[in-house]
Amino acid sequence: MTDLMQVLASGVLMGLVYALISLGLTLIWGVVEIVNFAHGDFLMLAMYLAFTIYAAFHLDPLISLPLVVIALAIFGVIIHKFVIRPVLKAPMLAQIFVTFGLMIFLRGMAQFIWGPDYKAIPDPLVSGSVQIGGVYLSLPQMVAGVGSVLGAAIIAWIVYRTELGRGLRAVAEDREAASLMGISPEKMYIATWALGAGSLGIAGALLVNFFYVFPEVGGVFGLLAFVTVALGGFGSVAGAFIAGIIIGLVQMSAGFFIDPAIKDIPVYLIYLLVVVLRPQGLLGEF
Amino acid sequence: MKLLETRGLTKRFGGLLANNNVDFYVDKGEMVGLIGPNGAGKTTFFNVLTGFYKPDGGQVLFKGQSVGGKSPEWLCARGLTRTFQVVKTLKGMSVLENVMVGAFVHARNASEARRKSEEILRFGGLYEKKDMQAGGLTIADKKRLEMLRALATEPDLLLLDEAMAGLNPSEVQEAVALVRRIHQEGVTIILVEHVMEVVMPLSQRVVVLAGGEKIAEGPPDVIAHDPVVIQAYLGEKYARRRQALGEL
Amino acid sequence: MARRIPRQAWALGLFLLILLLIPLAITNRYWMNLLITTFMFVSLGQAWNWVGGYAGQISFGHAAFFGLGAYTSTLLLTKFGVNPWLGMLAAGVVAIAVAFLIGWPVFRLQGHYFAIATIALGEILRIGFDNWEWAGGASGIELPIMESSFLHFQFFSKVPYYFIALALALITYGITWWMTNSKVGYYLRAIREDQDAARALGVNPTKYKYIALMLSAMITAFVGTFYAQYILFIDPASTMALDLSILISLVAVLGGAGSFLGPLLGAFLLIPINELTRSFLGGGGRAYNLIIYGALIMAIAIWQPGGLWELLERWRKRRRGRKQEVTHEAA
Numbered sequence: 091m092t093d094l095m096q097v098l099a100s101g102v103l104m105g106l107v108y109a110l111i112s113l114g115l116t117l118i119w120g121v122v123e124i125v126n127f128a129h130g131d132f133l134m135l136a137m138y139l140a141f142t143i144y145a146a147f148h149l150d151p152l153i154s155l156p157l158v159v160i161a162l163a164i165f166g167v168i169i170h171k172f173v174i175r176p177v178l179k180a181p182m183l184a185q186i187f188v189t190f191g192l193m194i195f196l197r198g199m200a201q202f203i204w205g206p207d208y209k210a211i212p213d214p215l216v217s218g219s220v221q222i223g224g225v226y227l228s229l230p231q232m233v234a235g236v237g238s239v240l241g242a243a244i245i246a247w248i249v250y251r252t253e254l255g256r257g258l259r260a261v262a263e264d265r266e267a268a269s270l271m272g273i274s275p276e277k278m279y280i281a282t283w284a285l286g287a288g289s290l291g292i293a294g295a296l297l298v299n300f301f302y303v304f305p306e307v308g309g310v311f312g313l314l315a316f317v318t319v320a321l322g323g324f325g326s327v328a329g330a331f332i333a334g335i336i337i338g339l340v341q342m343s344a345g346f347f348i349d350p351a352i353k354d355i356p357v358y359l360i361y362l363l364v365v366v367l368r369p370q371g372l373l374g375e376f
Numbered sequence: 377m378k379l380l381e382t383r384g385l386t387k388r389f390g391g392l393l394a395n396n397n398v399d400f401y402v403d404k405g406e407m408v409g410l411i412g413p414n415g416a417g418k419t420t421f422f423n424v425l426t427g428f429y430k431p432d433g434g435q436v437l438f439k440g441q442s443v444g445g446k447s448p449e450w451l452c453a454r455g456l457t458r459t460f461q462v463v464k465t466l467k468g469m470s471v472l473e474n475v476m477v478g479a480f481v482h483a484r485n486a487s488e489a490r491r492k493s494e495e496i497l498r499f500g501g502l503y504e505k506k507d508m509q510a511g512g513l514t515i516a517d518k519k520r521l522e523m524l525r526a527l528a529t530e531p532d533l534l535l536l537d538e539a540m541a542g543l544n545p546s547e548v549q550e551a552v553a554l555v556r557r558i559h560q561e562g563v564t565i566i567l568v569e570h571v572m573e574v575v576m577p578l579s580q581r582v583v584v585l586a587g588g589e590k591i592a593e594g595p596p597d598v599i600a601h602d603p604v605v606i607q608a609y610l611g612e613k614y615a616r617r618r619q620a621l622g623e624l
Numbered sequence: 625m626a627r628r629i630p631r632q633a634w635a636l637g638l639f640l641l642i643l644l645l646i647p648l649a650i651t652n653r654y655w656m657n658l659l660i661t662t663f664m665f666v667s668l669g670q671a672w673n674w675v676g677g678y679a680g681q682i683s684f685g686h687a688a689f690f691g692l693g694a695y696t697s698t699l700l701l702t703k704f705g706v707n708p709w710l711g712m713l714a715a716g717v718v719a720i721a722v723a724f725l726i727g728w729p730v731f732r733l734q735g736h737y738f739a740i741a742t743i744a745l746g747e748i749l750r751i752g753f754d755n756w757e758w759a760g761g762a763s764g765i766e767l768p769i770m771e772s773s774f775l776h777f778q779f780f781s782k783v784p785y786y787f788i789a790l791a792l793a794l795i796t797y798g799i800t801w802w803m804t805n806s807k808v809g810y811y812l813r814a815i816r817e818d819q820d821a822a823r824a825l826g827v828n829p830t831k832y833k834y835i836a837l838m839l840s841a842m843i844t845a846f847v848g849t850f851y852a853q854y855i856l857f858i859d860p861a862s863t864m865a866l867d868l869s870i871l872i873s874l875v876a877v878l879g880g881a882g883s884f885l886g887p888l889l890g891a892f893l894l895i896p897i898n899e900l901t902r903s904f905l906g907g908g909g910r911a912y913n914l915i916i917y918g919a920l921i922m923a924i925a926i927w928q929p930g931g932l933w934e935l936l937e938r939w940r941k942r943r944r945g946r947k948q949e950v951t952h953e954a955a
Contacts, residue, residue, distance in 0.1 A: 125736040176926045182735055183881060186682050188925035194870065195918025201911035305911070316740050351755050358744035365737050366729040426824065452826035464821035466814050477814045480807045481826035529826055
């Protein structure tokens with residue numbers, strides 16, 4: 091029973107982080123109409139950045155978080171300008187391959203700069219765990235869960251409650267109509283990349299407190315983000331949270347009850363089942 | 377002899393009734409116009425006839441056989457094909473190759489398909505452009521190519537979805553001439569058009585859809601003066617004007 | 625037109641003759657290995673091209689078929705003593721069967737959804753084999769050393785491997801030639817360009833995607849068996865990983881996706897680069913090859929989505945155009 095509670099708690103906490111990560115992906119997908127295969131690798135960069143700041147200046151990731159967010163946002167805009175914009179009108183093949191190439195490039199660069207081995211923050215500001223009714227809750231994971239909800243809330247607020255958000259949604263709805271109304275799609279693309287990549291800055295700084303960082307770490311998280319978007323339904327914030335939590339639970343249960351080595355297989359199977367049987371996801375519109 | 381017939385054809389999208397109980401037929405060798413205001417359900421009706429949608433009720437009979445729910449490729453192999461309102465050119469292939477894809481339905485090998493396609497391109501006046509990338513053609517030529525490509529499948533029945541939309545007056549004249557010549561070759565034709573003026577002179581019989589139902593049917597000159605039809609179209613114009621005023 | 629075809633036939637004959645004579649000229653094992661690897665990727669790249677290039681269904685999971693090929697023949701050999709040539713046939717059958725099974729779900733997907741589904745399927749298979757102890761698990765299987773003979777599909781010299789790899793590449797190109805000159809090739813391209821238009825013209829998309837994927841899976845599995853017999857060691861990391869899927873697709877895309885000669889050009893450029901960077905720059909886990917692949921893929925996608933083949937075509941057309949201008953002026 092406590093085992094089950096333990097699995098539930100860890101699953102939910104990880105699921106919240108997956109939800110935040112998937113929001114950035116769905117935002118870029120919706121507004122810029124590009125599926126960023128390198129999404130998880132942006133997260134990897136954020137984790138490494140937080141780690142490097144810690145190693146160099148002994149600043150805890152929770153404190154350097156705003157810096158990481160800003161750096162990632164800038165990086166997102168740079169990638170848009172130099173890598174994404176040239177292929178916006180290109181055929182599908184070019185669009186798929188460009189971010190795929192970016193993914194490989196970023197992994198290669200990470201391995202080049204930081205080496206292939208696993209890195210972790212030895213003594214984070216928040217550490218240890220609390221025990222509630224026999225269930226151990228890791229404090230850094232709780233911070234990450236709460237932080238992800240806050241991060242997602244900020245993004246949702248920007249998208250649904252601000253002038254900028256109205257512009258973003260207009261462009262996502264209909265590019266031409268929006269530009270006729272005086273909204274510059276290019277400006278909205280830049281804002282989207284800043285927001286989407288910035289949200290990964292939050293997730294990365296939160297994750298690195300309790301998760302190893304290594305060059306391929308983005309692979310797992312990137313795929314999880316795709317699965318979350320597919321399951322939750324395209325462009326749905328509530329869907330992202332439900333899907334993130336389901337995936338966290340499935341992953342943790344499979345890891346705990348079957349074998350940690352195969353914990354991602356059920357997640358991939360969920361993706362395949364969802365895209366084939368219910369392409370619009372749980373809460374998708376169309 | 378009825379080549380294609382629908383009996384009580386019904387198509388729903390969720391709660392929306394796109395086609396309601398439509399009885400329709402076309403005789404062998406006929407050219408029939410299918411008109412109606414925007415949102416009348418013409419395109420849905422077309423998609424059901426050509427196998428892109430499955431009907432929710434009623435029957436579709438082609439050459440006397442019930443074909444409701446059969447796939448587009450199945451229908452094409454048996455002599456029923458279509459063009460698209462928004463042209464679907466195979467952009468990365470040459471003009472000749474576009475037609476060859478159609479010709480392969482009956483051609484046994486590539487050289488036979490090529491020979492047949494060149495013949496069709498000569499017939500349709502696109503032979504000089506046969507080696508061009510189809511994506512580089514003008515809209516008028518793309519629409520022409522789409523008709524020729526469909527012709528290459530040797531259809532008994534050809535459904536043209538707004539083959540004249542987006543063309544300038546002289547291009548419309550050329551397109552009309554091509555449709556006439558295809559008809560003279562013995563192909564039965566159903567024309568879907570939004571603009572009445574284009575269909576009337578071409579069609580032997582006109583069927584009018586509005587609100588998903590058949591509201592009138594008859595010779596073009598009778599239909600043009602049918603008060604029910606005029607009201608359906610006027611109602612649309614009136615609604616549009618009201619909408620425009622509301623916007624201001 | 626009539627004069628150009630014999631010239632191309634000459635060029636083809638000469639090229640084949642050179643390929644047949646190369647083992648006489650090159651005896652260095654390093655260079656032979658490079659050529660054998662290149663031929664393998666000519667086959668792999670072209671087999672990918674049928675699905676990813678002609679039919680436009682971009683797969684990042686082709687390593688799965690390669691790995692299935694390698695594992696089928698190797699497990700049959702090590703566990704049941706089945707001759708590797710029979711194992712190769714069995715590998716083809718297994719790959720076709722798997723292609724048939726996955727075709728049903730994945731052919732409903734398009735674009736990114738399809739690409740991600742192929743990644744997911746490939747990863748499921750790799751993780752599965754990593755944890756399948758009977759099949760050697762993550763540490764892999766060493767093939768038993770046998771007497772060097774054609775019957776055993778094992779040779780001390782590299783020359784027989786060279787000819788087998790060449791034969792596989794020629795078979796692959798034979799199939800491609802048949803495909804591009806028949807209904808199948810035209811239909812696959814039509815499906816890539818516009819599936820609805822293709823259907824209205826009588827093309828059954830699922831049927832033709834199946835033909836492409838099954839043939840592709842079969843050839844990829846054959847090369848997988850060849851690899852196992854050549855290297856005599858297989859593990860999930862080297863035969864089923866995403867990296868291999870990427871390299872296979874990159875060969876085709878660099879050369880020119882959907883073109884006849886593209887994968888050949890791609891393999892002859894990329895595989896030597898890959899091997900040279902590995903031997904000269906490699907070591908220290910510095911991942912130069914990843915950086916180069918990544919940059920290369922981005923560069924192609926941004927500046928040359930048609931690959932090297934399109935670049936050559938454009939250059940040839942410009943040259944021909946200039947020639948015509950000159951003759952016009954002379955006249």
